[in-house]
Amino acid sequence: MQTNEALDIEGTANVLKLLGDKTRLTMVKIMSEHECCVCEFVDLFDMSQPAISQHLRKLKDSGIVNEARRGQWIFYSLNQTSPYHSFIQTVIKDLPSQAFKVEELTAQGKRICCD
Amino acid sequence: MQTNEALDIEGTANVLKLLGDKTRLTMVKIMSEHECCVCEFVDLFDMSQPAISQHLRKLKDSGIVNEARRGQWIFYSLNQTSPYHSFIQTVIKDLPSQAFKVEELTAQGKRICCD
DNA sequence: CCAACATATAACCAAATGCTTATGTGTTTA
DNA sequence: TAAACACATAAGCATTTGGTTATATGTTGG
Numbered sequence: 001m002q003t004n005e006a007l008d009i010e011g012t013a014n015v016l017k018l019l020g021d022k023t024r025l026t027m028v029k030i031m032s033e034h035e036c037c038v039c040e041f042v043d044l045f046d047m048s049q050p051a052i053s054q055h056l057r058k059l060k061d062s063g064i065v066n067e068a069r070r071g072q073w074i075f076y077s078l079n080q081t082s083p084y085h086s087f088i089q090t091v092i093k094d095l096p097s098q099a100f101k102v103e104e105l106t107a108q109g110k111r112i113c114c115d
Numbered sequence: 116m117q118t119n120e121a122l123d124i125e126g127t128a129n130v131l132k133l134l135g136d137k138t139r140l141t142m143v144k145i146m147s148e149h150e151c152c153v154c155e156f157v158d159l160f161d162m163s164q165p166a167i168s169q170h171l172r173k174l175k176d177s178g179i180v181n182e183a184r185r186g187q188w189i190f191y192s193l194n195q196t197s198p199y200h201s202f203i204q205t206v207i208k209d210l211p212s213q214a215f216k217v218e219e220l221t222a223q224g225k226r227i228c229c230d
Numbered sequence: 231c232c233a234a235c236a237t238a239t240a241a242c243c244a245a246a247t248g249c250t251t252a253t254g255t256g257t258t259t260a
Numbered sequence: 261t262a263a264a265c266a267c268a269t270a271a272g273c274a275t276t277t278g279g280t281t282a283t284a285t286g287t288t289g290g
Contacts, residue, residue, distance in 0.1 A: 009141055021277090051280080091206060096123070153266070154265090168267065172268080184256090238283100238285070244280100248273105249273085251271090252272105
């Protein structure tokens with residue numbers, strides 16, 4: 001079992017609070033498998049675009065995720081340099097893969113790709 | 116690294132929400148090291164007895180902890196039969212030990228023991 | 231430069247959260 | 261059996277949370 005160093009209780013509680021929301025937890029699991037932009041999340045969740053943006057902002061403010069603009073789109077991904085990155089990986093490790101959702105997007109031609 | 120089976124996103128999010136509070140996270144870490152009764156938690160946290168009871172109730176309602184009355188006191192401990200038990204162990208594994216707090220209680224003669 | 235698109239922000243609101251104080255319930259002991 | 265103790269529950273309240281709609285900002289393409 002992997003060991004993370006120097007996790008303090010307060011910081012960890014804050015990360016867990018962020019992950020303690022079904023939408024954000026699913027987002028994080030998705031991002032652990034695929035980079036995603038906002039409009040993809042909007043398609044994946046039954047929720048307005050501002051609601052999605054606000055969840056992503058919380059994750060970004062905490063340093064859990066990165067944003068990267070590519071043209072029109074802003075892509076979000078897990079921040080691998082966060083002190084909590086490996087902790088988060090541990091937490092989401094056994095959650096069911098959400099890859100099928102992204103595959104459904106692809107099947108519907110809704111997947112954004114900037115290559 | 117240990118693997119837990121069949122964790123669903125919604126249930127996991129609920130557990131994480133419970134752990135996403137500094138007080139409850141500390142309580143759970145303490146209980147992973149020592150069984151504790153309510154009055155000990157009251158001594159350990161700068162908080163009223165009802166506040167402590169309410170945190171413990173949430174943990175109990177979710178099946179994360181057990182309660183056991185022994186005489187006057189009610190002792191709380193991690194419920195090892197919870198489907199989330201090993202997941203919780205994984206989450207709290209690298210948090211700093213809280214054993215020193217219980218040792219302080221013992222030093223002050225405030226530790227409850229029913230043997 | 232302007233229309234269309236992607237995203238962020240602001241303002242608002244209902245529901246949930248986490249505390250408080252007051253009081254009820256169960257157990258022990260004198 | 262009554263007082264003392266441990267704990268739970270109820271009610272009230274301020275704050276936080278997570279959504280909504282409306283609007284602002286930034287980017288692209290005609």
